[in-house]
Amino acid sequence: MAVPKKRTSKSKKNSRLAKWTNKANLQAKKALSLAKSILSGKSTSFISNNSEENTVKEV
Template sequence: MAVPKKRTSKSKKNSRRANWKQQAAKEARKALSLAQSVLTGKSHSFVFLTNNKPSKNTSETE
């Protein structure tokens, strides 16, 4: 026969929710920091390609 589980207390629920929100806020700060460093060009830990150079396969050689 199925037995219902005990109810989670408000303090435990609030504690878990606060922990989850704190982790989300930390990740948001990290993402914003990375975006700022990429935009200012000071990023050393994030590799991305830029298309500032003209391509070699243009029709100018024809």
């Protein structure tokens, strides 16, 4: 016969949520840092093609 599972405690639930949120925040911070370094032209870990065809020119 099926037995209901025990309920997960609030502290365990909050701990898991905090871990997931911190992981996402770290990835977002890394992505923003990489974007800033690419835009400034000081990036050494990312190779981009900055040819005339890829840049947008305003008329």
